[in-house]
Amino acid sequence: MSGPDVKDAKARYRRVAYYPGCALEGTGHAYNRSTKAVGKALGLALDEVPNWNCCGAMEVKNIDPKVQTYLSSRVLSIAANEMHASVVMAPCNGCYHNLKKAEYDLAKDESSREVVGRISEKAGHATYQAGQVETIHALDWIKHGIGEGALRQRVSNSLKGLKVANYYGCMYTRPRHIFPEKDQGPGTESTSQPHFMDDLLEAAGATNVDFPLKTACCGGAHTLSDSDTSTKLVLNILRAAEAAGADVIATECPTCHSGLEMHQVRAEKVLGEKTSVKMLYFTQLLGIALGLSPRNVGVQENVSDGLEALKEKGLV
Amino acid sequence: MPIHEKSLIRPENIRTHDKLVLDGVDVSGHWSTFIETRVVSDYNERLQEEIAALPGGEYIHRCWQCGSCTNSCTVNAVNPDFNPRYWIYLIRVGMESELLRDKDIIWQCVSCNKCTYACPRDVFPEGVMKATAHWLELKGHTPKSRSTMFDEEFSEQVIATGKIEEGRIIRGFFARSAQPLRQDWLIEMGKRLARKLPFKMGMLLGIAALIRPRTRGWGRSRDAIASYVGEQEQRQRKALSLPEPGAK
Numbered sequence: 001m002s003g004p005d006v007k008d009a010k011a012r013y014r015r016v017a018y019y020p021g022c023a024l025e026g027t028g029h030a031y032n033r034s035t036k037a038v039g040k041a042l043g044l045a046l047d048e049v050p051n052w053n054c055c056g057a058m059e060v061k062n063i064d065p066k067v068q069t070y071l072s073s074r075v076l077s078i079a080a081n082e083m084h085a086s087v088v089m090a091p092c093n094g095c096y097h098n099l100k101k102a103e104y105d106l107a108k109d110e111s112s113r114e115v116v117g118r119i120s121e122k123a124g125h126a127t128y129q130a131g132q133v134e135t136i137h138a139l140d141w142i143k144h145g146i147g148e149g150a151l152r153q154r155v156s157n158s159l160k161g162l163k164v165a166n167y168y169g170c171m172y173t174r175p176r177h178i179f180p181e182k183d184q185g186p187g188t189e190s191t192s193q194p195h196f197m198d199d200l201l202e203a204a205g206a207t208n209v210d211f212p213l214k215t216a217c218c219g220g221a222h223t224l225s226d227s228d229t230s231t232k233l234v235l236n237i238l239r240a241a242e243a244a245g246a247d248v249i250a251t252e253c254p255t256c257h258s259g260l261e262m263h264q265v266r267a268e269k270v271l272g273e274k275t276s277v278k279m280l281y282f283t284q285l286l287g288i289a290l291g292l293s294p295r296n297v298g299v300q301e302n303v304s305d306g307l308e309a310l311k312e313k314g315l316v
Numbered sequence: 317m318p319i320h321e322k323s324l325i326r327p328e329n330i331r332t333h334d335k336l337v338l339d340g341v342d343v344s345g346h347w348s349t350f351i352e353t354r355v356v357s358d359y360n361e362r363l364q365e366e367i368a369a370l371p372g373g374e375y376i377h378r379c380w381q382c383g384s385c386t387n388s389c390t391v392n393a394v395n396p397d398f399n400p401r402y403w404i405y406l407i408r409v410g411m412e413s414e415l416l417r418d419k420d421i422i423w424q425c426v427s428c429n430k431c432t433y434a435c436p437r438d439v440f441p442e443g444v445m446k447a448t449a450h451w452l453e454l455k456g457h458t459p460k461s462r463s464t465m466f467d468e469e470f471s472e473q474v475i476a477t478g479k480i481e482e483g484r485i486i487r488g489f490f491a492r493s494a495q496p497l498r499q500d501w502l503i504e505m506g507k508r509l510a511r512k513l514p515f516k517m518g519m520l521l522g523i524a525a526l527i528r529p530r531t532r533g534w535g536r537s538r539d540a541i542a543s544y545v546g547e548q549e550q551r552q553r554k555a556l557s558l559p560e561p562g563a564k
Contacts, residue, residue, distance in 0.1 A: 023482070054474045062467040065371050066371075119537070119544055124536050171429075174430065176433055220426075221427045224486065224489060225466045262501075268504075301517055307512075
């Protein structure tokens with residue numbers, strides 16, 4: 001399986017099933033709001049998966065990986081069998097990762113198929129069959145559904161002068177085997193040097209700094225259970241972004257984003273290590289470039305004061 | 317070539333002599349260091365099998381000790397004692413007592429999957445770390461780690477209602493792990509957010525905290541998952557030769 005053909009993605013991604021997930025209804029609300037606002041501004045339609053459930057995140061996987069596979073498969077099953085959608089878009093790295101992992105396990109592993117089939121039957125809904133829908137990230141959605149060329153033409157408030165460190169985290173690229181469409185040559189995403197967010201923000205006028213920790217870990221899995229480790233990991237990321245000259249860190253995952261925000265504050269309060277780089281979701285930055293107001297893309301809902309960075313550059 | 321048995325060169329197993337003459341040659345001091353003779357007889361021959369019976373540990377037998385996992389490890393960079401390659405070695409040869417020296421840090425794996433990405437043998441070291449942490453708790457070598465408490469709080473909410481609400485998770489986790497919720501940095505975060513948060517958004521978060529979000533018609537999924545989880549718990553305890561829960 002070499003992954004879906006991106007050539008007709010423009011048509012396929014015009015209207016997709018939307019799986020926000022739990023975090024986007026809580027701490028990641030700004031990501032939810034800005035994703036919807038950017039979709040609207042770009043003419044990309046989102047139909048929310050009705051009556052969705054949690055994908056299982058990392059926590060359920062630690063209790064039992066097949067329960068996580070079932071939880072994700074239920075979301076895919078609703079999209080495929082009730083919505084008759086061909087594409088599901090998940091902006092959260094955790095959700096995106098889990099749906100991809102469920103897809104992989106159901107295609108490759110007989111015992112996962114057996115367990116998911118058994119639970120789905122008892123639960124009284126259609127069992128999801130691998131290959132019924134294509135799972136994409138919000139980055140794929142805009143990169144392939146719109147593209148840099150068309151995006152550039154729609155930019156009314158160029159991010160010119162804004163220096164951005166693009167932070168992708170762990171779950172968007174690792175482990176490689178669950179992302180068969182990545183690493184397929186020109187135009188596809190790279191798992192070692194991801195660049196879709198860089199590409200989009202560059203088209204929006206931003207300057208991407210050379211950031212070595214694009215796929216470093218923020219310790220999100222243990223953000224509360226092993227806070228000292230998470231604070232150290234986050235501090236590395238913040239310091240590296242500042243050293244690279246970034247004004248803001250662009251994020252594409254609610255867990256990474258709130259992890260960076262939380263541990264920036266924690267590093268300051270607990271270790272006395274102050275950093276000033278600001279965090280904004282890439283959809284918030286795209287929204288600003290498309291002429292949307294900060295309120296419209298939820299900048300006030302972030303803990304990190306992104307508004308200050310945007311004001312400094314005369315963007316709002 | 318990695319040092320397979322670090323235990324051999326641990327300070328207590330190293331011997332130097334202040335005054336030692338062998339065959340008329342003075343070999344006193346550090347330049348002539350001896351490794352203490354040792355005999356290992358307490359191998360746990362079933363250790364690898366037991367880890368492989370827990371979710372994530374299935375492919376431990378594939379490891380050929382290249383060290384890519386430790387080399388790429390996020391936690392190793394913060395704490396050099398965190399050494400997946402070494403633990404996989406110990407499990408494979410059955411050196412349980414040596415493994416137990418590190419029992420209190422194995423749970424700290426952050427699941428970044430750099431090891432799984434780097435592993436040339438598809439061992440899935442991240443899974444092995446989870447299986448090992450799980451094994452330590454099931455066998456009673458360690459109490460439940462904070463990470464396990466968090467996973468349980470989270471999973472119980474998902475299984476009960478189909479969804480989670482973050483505020484409830486945080487409160488539940490801090491209560492389970494007997495930590496005060498009033499942490500300086502959490503309060504500071506709340507303050508910074510409250511300064512700017514639009515009133516309407518604050519209302520929405522408040523409502524979510526009061527009225528638990530749930531997936532409609534979740535009852536049958538909940539029961540099917542709970543019965544599967546129960547089955548798996550029994551299977552795992554059997555594989556580890558542990559008594560049934562509740563049995564004396």
